[in-house]
Amino acid sequence: MSDTGRGPLRIGVLGAARITGRSLIDPARATGHRLVAVAARDRARAEAFATEHGVERVADSYAELVADPEVDVVYNPLANGLHGPWNLAALAAGKHVLSEKPSASNAREAAEVRQAAVDAGTVFMEAFHYLFHPVTRRLHELLESGELGELRHVEAMVAIAAPPDTDPRWSLPLAGGALMDLGCYSLHALRMLAPWAGGAPRLAGARGGQRAGAPGVDEWLDADLEFPGGATGSARCHMAYDGLDMSIRIVGSRGEATAPNFVLPQMDDRIVIRTPEGERTEHLGTRSSYTYQLEAFAARVRDGAALPLDADDAVTTMALIDDCYRAAGFEPRPSTRI
Ligand SMILES: NC(=O)C1=CN([C@@H]2O[C@H](COP(=O)(O)OP(=O)(O)OC[C@H]3O[C@@H](n4cnc5c(N)ncnc54)[C@H](OP(=O)(O)O)[C@@H]3O)[C@@H](O)[C@H]2O)C=CC1
Numbered sequence: 358m359s360d361t362g363r364g365p366l367r368i369g370v371l372g373a374a375r376i377t378g379r380s381l382i383d384p385a386r387a388t389g390h391r392l393v394a395v396a397a398r399d400r401a402r403a404e405a406f407a408t409e410h411g412v413e414r415v416a417d418s419y420a421e422l423v424a425d426p427e428v429d430v431v432y433n434p435l436a437n438g439l440h441g442p443w444n445l446a447a448l449a450a451g452k453h454v455l456s457e458k459p460s461a462s463n464a465r466e467a468a469e470v471r472q473a474a475v476d477a478g479t480v481f482m483e484a485f486h487y488l489f490h491p492v493t494r495r496l497h498e499l500l501e502s503g504e505l506g507e508l509r510h511v512e513a514m515v516a517i518a519a520p521p522d523t524d525p526r527w528s529l530p531l532a533g534g535a536l537m538d539l540g541c542y543s544l545h546a547l548r549m550l551a552p553w554a555g556g557a558p559r560l561a562g563a564r565g566g567q568r569a570g571a572p573g574v575d576e577w578l579d580a581d582l583e584f585p586g587g588a589t590g591s592a593r594c595h596m597a598y599d600g601l602d603m604s605i606r607i608v609g610s611r612g613e614a615t616a617p618n619f620v621l622p623q624m625d626d627r628i629v630i631r632t633p634e635g636e637r638t639e640h641l642g643t644r645s646s647y648t649y650q651l652e653a654f655a656a657r658v659r660d661g662a663a664l665p666l667d668a669d670d671a672v673t674t675m676a677l678i679d680d681c682y683r684a685a686g687f688e689p690r691p692s693t694r695i
C-alpha cells in the first residue's frame with residue numbers, strides 16, 4: 358500500500374488530457390504536491406505535456422505508470438470508458454486514486470472498483486470537485502440553518518455546447534453521453550441533499566434524446582427524482598446546448614437559492630437568495646474547486662481526514678446513472694477491456 362507520510366503527494370498522471378492543467382497541475386502547484394510522472398498513448402505527447410507542465414518524468418505506458426514505486430497517487434482523467442479499468446489497475450498496484458467522473462462505465466464496474474479499493478486499503482475518490490467549493494457548502498448551510506425552510510424542490514441543469522463529433526464524449530464504446538459527462542453532476546448534487554430531504558432520492562422517471570449519428574448515445578437527458586420527505590427533484594443535462602448552463606435552484610418552504618454555476622463556481626461564484634426578508638446575492642469566492650478538492654483528498658491520504666466521497670458513493674451514483682439510462686430507453690454504458 359502507498360504511504361505518503363507527511364510529505365507532498367507524489368502524483369502520477371494517466372494521459373495527456375486537456376482538463377489536467379486546470380484540474381490537477383495548477384492545484385498541485387498551489388498546494389505543494391509533486392507531479393512525478395505522466396504516461397500517454399503517444400510518448401511524444403507525454404513528453405510535450407511533461408515539459409509544458411513541469412512533470413518530473415515520462416513513463417512508457419499507463420501500465421508502467423501505475424506500477425511506478427515512486428507514485429503514491431494516480432490521477433485518472435482518461436476518456437470515460439477507461440476510468441474503470443485503469444482505476445482497477447491502479448488500486449491493484451496499491452495506489453491511492455483520484456478518478457475523473459464518472460468513476461466507471463456502469464454500476465457493475467463501479468462495484469468492482471469499490472472491491473478493489475477495499476482490497477487495496479487505499480483512498481479512492483471520484484472527482485466531484487464542486488462539492489468542496491464554498492458555493493455548494495453554503496447551499497447546504499442555507500438548508501441546515503433553516504433559512505430556506507423545508508426542502509420542497511431542486512433543479513440542477515448541466516449543459517454545454519456540442520463538443521466536436523470526434524470527442525470521446527460522443528462514443529458509446531468509450532462510455533460517452535450527456536448523462537455520463539454532465540448529468541452525473543446534476544444527479545450527484547441532488548443525492549447530496551439527502552440529509553435535508555428525509556433520505557436518498559428515488560428515480561421517478563427519465564426522458565432523453567439520442568445524438569444523431571451516434572446510436573445509443575444521449576445528447577440530453579432529464580431525470581425526475583422524489584425524496585422520502587416529499588421533495589421533488591429534476592436532474593437535467595444537455596451536451597449540444599445553446600451556450601452553457603450549470604445552475605442549481607433549491608426551493609424551500611420559506612425561500613429559495615440559485616447558484617448560476619455550481620459545477621465551476623470559479624467562473625461565477627454567486628448565490629442569489631430570496632426569502633420573505635428580500636433578495637440578496639452572496640459571492641463565495643473564485644478559488645478553484647479543483648484546489649479545494651485536492652486539499653481534501655490530500656488530507657484524507659495523509660491524515661485520514663473525513664471525505665464525503667468514496668467508492669461506495671461512486672457505486673450509488675453509477676447505479677442511479679444506469680437506472681436513468683434504462684428509464685429513458687437507453688442501455689447503460691458497456692465496459693471497455695484494456
Ligand atoms: N472535472 C472537470 O471539471 C472536468 C472533468 N472532465 C473529465 O475528465 C476526463 C477527460 O476530459 P478531457 O480532458 O476533455 O478529455 P480528452 O478528450 O483530452 O481525453 C482524455 C484522455 O483520454 C484518452 N483518449 C482520448 N480519446 C481517446 C480514444 N479515442 N481512445 C482512447 N483513449 C482516448 C487520451 O489519452 P492519451 O493522452 O494517453 O492519448 C486523452 O488524453 C473525462 O472523463 C471528463 O469527464 C473533463 C472536463 C472537465
Ligand SMILES: O=C1CO[C@H](CO)[C@@H](O)[C@@H]1O
Pocket residue numbers: 517538539620
Ligand atoms: O466535468 C466537466 C465539466 O465541464 C466540462 C465542460 O467544460 C464537461 O465537459 C466536463 O466533463
